[in-house]
Amino acid sequence: MTGEKENPTVATVQTVHETELVKSAQNGDRSAFGELVREHAQGVLNVVHRMCGDAQLAEDAAQETFIRAWQNLSSYRPQTSLRNWLYRIAVNAATDMLRKEKRILPDDIDDLHLPDGRPGVESLVSQQERITIVQKAILALPEASRAVLVLREYEGFSYQEISSTLDVPVGTVMSRLNYARKLLKEKLQPQLSLLEAEHV
């Protein structure tokens, strides 16, 4: 069994302290909300950064996430995970931000022009370039599949957590994840070959 990836940012247990902060914030306490922002800022930023692929855009999207959270805090149910609720808003904020900014993203993953993966040629490609290529490939994924991939690969969410975060059935999570990985495997085949060669 391969097992799940461990991720220190995964904290599904809602503390009593956090519940109290949420209650205070729901009653209009801005300092309590500020504490929640400090607690979840990095996690939210990580998610939107993976979704946007741009540091400045990600920070704007992260701020937008918390503003939307403040405006809709009354609809949050304390018995659910605050982190998951925030991540859902974050995914939507990142998507909206990308559309608003009209960033030129590849409409289709096939539009990417990636380097040839043959040994020799690939050896010229630095790791940084490879990272850029992978980021572009992720950005070229359909939004719904990208969100599932980000939550699974980078946040270490279980399928059930992704399901409740994005409000889609587990079956849909599976199909979106399968689709995202299939597309990425096809497009990143040269980089996969190189990575494999490096580890042999």
Add this chain to the structure above:
Amino acid sequence: MSDHVTEWLNAYLDGELSGRRLHQVEEHLAECETCQSELESLQGLSALLQEVPAAESISPERFAAQVNLRLPHRPVKRTRNRIIEVGWWMVPVGLLAVWIFISTAILVSDMVSAANNIGLLDNGTALLISGTAENAGWTAALGQFGILQGNSLHWAEFTESFSRNVLPQFAWQVSIALLYLAWIAIWWARRTRQGHGQLLEG
């Protein structure tokens, strides 16, 4: 060689399989090179994705201060949502209360009628529950005018009695049951929108 388990390899890689499905995939992988290769390919992809670094660390204080500056001063609408939520859960409670009330009323009514029929009630009490449908009904009028006689009159009286006493009770119970079932259906639909993990257990 059994059918390939390609469609389950992602879930297997993510540690999401359990029970019979997990056993099936593990057994298949032990003997299928094609699926082993596919799994290695997925593991390689996952490793490649992990090369992409996370967002740079930010100062939580600075970030929170920036967010605070942009927070609108809006009234908190918590009370309204709370009322809606409480109202939603009060629906089945209310239906149950109505059902208990109606059932109790019917039971008491039947008991009083039965007590009256066997002469357990005094004249004053009996007077209070007199004047029932049989006396004031349309069949009695038709019988007096001679329009209905014999068996026809008997069946008309029975039908009228049934429609006045049993049908309303039945309609009440069915209405409450339907409302309750509708509430359960809505609750279930909302709940299952979240999906469930049984799919992965095979």
